[in-house]
Amino acid sequence: MIRLENLHKRFGALEVLKGIDARIEEGEVVCLIGASGSGKSTLLRCINGLETYEAGRITVGDRLVDRASPQIREIRTAVTMVFQRFNLFPHRTALENVVEGPIYVKGVPRAEAEERGRALLDRIGLAAKADAFPGALSGGQQQRVAIARALAMDPEAILFDEPTSALDPELVGEVLSAMRDLADSGMTMLVVTHEMSFAREMGDRVLFMDGGLIVEEGPARQVLTEPKHERTQDFLRRVLER
Amino acid sequence: MIEFLQSARSYLPILLDGVAITVGLTVAALVLSTALGLLWALMRYSGIGPLVLISKGIVNGVRGIPILVQLFYIYFVLPEFGIDLTAFQAGAIGLGIAYSCYMAENFRAGLEAIDKGQIEAAQSIGMSWGLMMRRVILPQAVRTVLPPYGNTMIMLLKDTSQASVITVAELTMKGQQIATSTFDNITVYTLVALLYLALSVPLIVLASFLERRFAAR
Ligand SMILES: Nc1ncnc2c1ncn2[C@@H]1O[C@H](COP(=O)(O)OP(=O)(O)O)[C@@H](O)[C@H]1O
Ligand SMILES: [Mg+2]
Numbered sequence: 001m002i003r004l005e006n007l008h009k010r011f012g013a014l015e016v017l018k019g020i021d022a023r024i025e026e027g028e029v030v031c032l033i034g035a036s037g038s039g040k041s042t043l044l045r046c047i048n049g050l051e052t053y054e055a056g057r058i059t060v061g062d063r064l065v066d067r068a069s070p071q072i073r074e075i076r077t078a079v080t081m082v083f084q085r086f087n088l089f090p091h092r093t094a095l096e097n098v099v100e101g102p103i104y105v106k107g108v109p110r111a112e113a114e115e116r117g118r119a120l121l122d123r124i125g126l127a128a129k130a131d132a133f134p135g136a137l138s139g140g141q142q143q144r145v146a147i148a149r150a151l152a153m154d155p156e157a158i159l160f161d162e163p164t165s166a167l168d169p170e171l172v173g174e175v176l177s178a179m180r181d182l183a184d185s186g187m188t189m190l191v192v193t194h195e196m197s198f199a200r201e202m203g204d205r206v207l208f209m210d211g212g213l214i215v216e217e218g219p220a221r222q223v224l225t226e227p228k229h230e231r232t233q234d235f236l237r238r239v240l241e242r
Numbered sequence: 243m244i245e246f247l248q249s250a251r252s253y254l255p256i257l258l259d260g261v262a263i264t265v266g267l268t269v270a271a272l273v274l275s276t277a278l279g280l281l282w283a284l285m286r287y288s289g290i291g292p293l294v295l296i297s298k299g300i301v302n303g304v305r306g307i308p309i310l311v312q313l314f315y316i317y318f319v320l321p322e323f324g325i326d327l328t329a330f331q332a333g334a335i336g337l338g339i340a341y342s343c344y345m346a347e348n349f350r351a352g353l354e355a356i357d358k359g360q361i362e363a364a365q366s367i368g369m370s371w372g373l374m375m376r377r378v379i380l381p382q383a384v385r386t387v388l389p390p391y392g393n394t395m396i397m398l399l400k401d402t403s404q405a406s407v408i409t410v411a412e413l414t415m416k417g418q419q420i421a422t423s424t425f426d427n428i429t430v431y432t433l434v435a436l437l438y439l440a441l442s443v444p445l446i447v448l449a450s451f452l453e454r455r456f457a458a459r
Contacts, residue, residue: 048366077368091385
């Protein structure tokens with residue numbers, strides 16, 4: 001469903017992505033792991049059209065991701081994103097955050113969007129917080145609202161960029177369980193994460209990125225428990241030691 | 243004291259005519275400077291090369307010229323190119339343009355204070371630039387912009403007195419006229435000062451109210 005071919009991306013003199021090839025099939029949960037600075041966020045941002053790229057191709061379904069084309073907005077509603085720091089709209093309530101896209105981008109009637117929005121908040125266990133502003137919610141609650149906001153667009157896939165990294169440890173579980181619920185419902189997900197337990201349990205496949213390349217990929221269990229490459233082994237050892 | 247009140251009673255109707263013009267000029271210049279200031283700030287924020295350059299050029303250019311000179315220019319020089327304006331129109335346009343640059347700097351500061359994550363979130367749900375500005379960026383910028391906006395408004399009110407040099411019959415001009423014919427400088431200028439104060443105090447109260455109101459959330 002999402003296909004990357006020989007993707008190259010540079011920031012000035014710094015080449016961040018050096019030829020990425022990857023495919024994410026419909027309904028798959030793919031976890032992207034790798035050291036900080038290896039280009040994981042940049043990769044997600046390219047797929048969502050938040051960054052341009054110099055060479056290669058990204059396609060979503062049969063659509064080419066090209067930041068300069070007007071079609072890019074349609075792709076962004078088809079592939080939404082959940083950010084490390086939530087990025088909820090602070091001047092709008094939880095429910096307003098969730099219905100913003102459906103109403104103003106997709107033109108869904110307000111009553112219908114709100115009914116659906118409340119159902120989504122209920123699904124992530126936050127029905128009672130519909131009228132709360134983000135500032136009054138915990139990090140875990142904010143991230144769950146952000147997930148509901150992404151879901152409200154009826155996306156074909158959701159990209160997660162370290163969705164639990166900014167959370168206090170005791171709040172990680174509630175976000176992971178919302179993601180687990182999503183994965184079980186068949187959502188296509190590309191997840192950048194340092195939560196190896198989530199990757200092992202929920203990931204259909206794991207991609208390991210290092211130095212701007214995908215160094216190793218395979219079924220989650222295999223990559224995480226019997227990594228072939230030395231660099232993967234080093235990385236996993238360092239992550240698990242923490 | 244009684245003498246003061248008696249003369250005040252005879253001057254006040256004339257001065258109140260001036261107050262009406264001052265208020266009208268302030269409102270007209272405020273509307274124009276807000277609209278233009280927003281335009282300059284949005285051009286700058288757009289990140290589109292030529293627009294950024296034009297915006298920077300206008301804001302820095304206009305800020306470098308005294309308001310008085312701008313007013314003279316619009317009132318005395320434009321007619322030579324066939325653009326005839328009344329003194330009031332020239333005053334409103336001159337002050338509006340001059341103040342659009344202060345406004346632009348306020349708005350820019352407000353826009354740039356917004357977390358870049360907001361832009362990404364808006365884009366990631368497919369918002370266009372215009373929709374993002376309207377629904378996400380501007381409503382948040384309003385909070386940071388309001389306190390300096392209130393202050394700029396008060397400065398503008400006081401700077402309308404400069405329009406007296408191009409014969410706009412606003413409060414300061416009326417005061418001058420009475421003072422030169424009566425030599426009653428103390429009474430006249432005390433009244434003029436009190437009237438300006440009476441106009442600015444509500445603005446000061448409004449500005450601090452808005453500030454509190456928007457900081458609350
Ligand atoms: N907008 C940018 N401008 C310049 N360099 C950037 C920018 N975004 C990311 N980088 C650089 O690209 C590299 C990869 O960053 P990133 O994709 O955020 O890595 P990761 O998410 O794996 O930690 C880093 O060296 C980072 O400093
Ligand atoms: Mg990152």
